[in-house]
Amino acid sequence: MEDLLVQICNAARKAGRIIYSSHNAAVHSKEGHFNYVTDADFKVQEYLKKELLSVLPSASFCAEEQENAALSDSYVFVVDPIDGTINFMRNRKCSVVSIALLEHKQPVLGVIYNPFTDEMYTAEKGNGSFCNGKRIHVSSVEIDNAIVSVGTSPYNAELSVKGMEIASKFLRSAGDLRRTGSAAQDLCDIASGRSDIYYELQLSPWDVAAGSLIVQEAGGVFISIGHDKPYFETVCGVLACNQVCRESAVRIMGL
Numbered sequence: 001m002e003d004l005l006v007q008i009c010n011a012a013r014k015a016g017r018i019i020y021s022s023h024n025a026a027v028h029s030k031e032g033h034f035n036y037v038t039d040a041d042f043k044v045q046e047y048l049k050k051e052l053l054s055v056l057p058s059a060s061f062c063a064e065e066q067e068n069a070a071l072s073d074s075y076v077f078v079v080d081p082i083d084g085t086i087n088f089m090r091n092r093k094c095s096v097v098s099i100a101l102l103e104h105k106q107p108v109l110g111v112i113y114n115p116f117t118d119e120m121y122t123a124e125k126g127n128g129s130f131c132n133g134k135r136i137h138v139s140s141v142e143i144d145n146a147i148v149s150v151g152t153s154p155y156n157a158e159l160s161v162k163g164m165e166i167a168s169k170f171l172r173s174a175g176d177l178r179r180t181g182s183a184a185q186d187l188c189d190i191a192s193g194r195s196d197i198y199y200e201l202q203l204s205p206w207d208v209a210a211g212s213l214i215v216q217e218a219g220g221v222f223i224s225i226g227h228d229k230p231y232f233e234t235v236c237g238v239l240a241c242n243q244v245c246r247e248s249a250v251r252i253m254g255l
């Protein structure tokens, strides 16, 4: 698995270079409010599909900007070519490549690369989480000083309202809020201890599959809302946090 992880990291870094060098990529609307894709998303996805399937030909490939078959129990790459697409469109320099390898519908490898910070987050099931080869771990910050990263679900008015109600509850109990616009980056921030709680009420498997493993291998909590274990077959709400804030975060979210 170690050699496979190295090859996936190499692919992620090359994909990051495509993102970093793609300026003024054409933008296309998708279904729903504030939901877009760029030609850079398609270019990165096409590159990763070819590269990853050359590394592991027996695997299948699931990604944001294509039609996907149901997850099988064999190896599946679950890929978000640019997580934080709108950040990319607006040159906000907070977009990442997210690559997970699933077996039996659960991540066994996770790689998230931010080309703007040159940070490569990795995790292999059972072997811990790393950023640029250095071991990372969730924080031990308690709820009253916690930084809570908020997912606002801009494409779904009902979820946006509910998400803001939850944000208001956290603001009364925690330290402060943050909004990055990239779920995968939010999960890396939890894993590295830069923030302490992250929630979003509807995310796709490619937004969270890699980050879920990176959080858990960093000693953190990853909850697929409404499921008894991490769930990656369709959209799902997510709560991720350190162990110290778990009880409070679950209570505030009414889980």
Ligand code: LIP
Pocket (backbone or CB within 6 Å): 064, 080, 082, 083, 084, 085, 086, 151, 152, 153, 154, 155, 181, 182, 183, 184, 200, 207
């Ligand atoms: C994004 C997520 C973000 C969410 C956005 C969008 P994308 O993924 O990372 O957390 O709030 O609505 O879904 O579309 O940039 O890959």
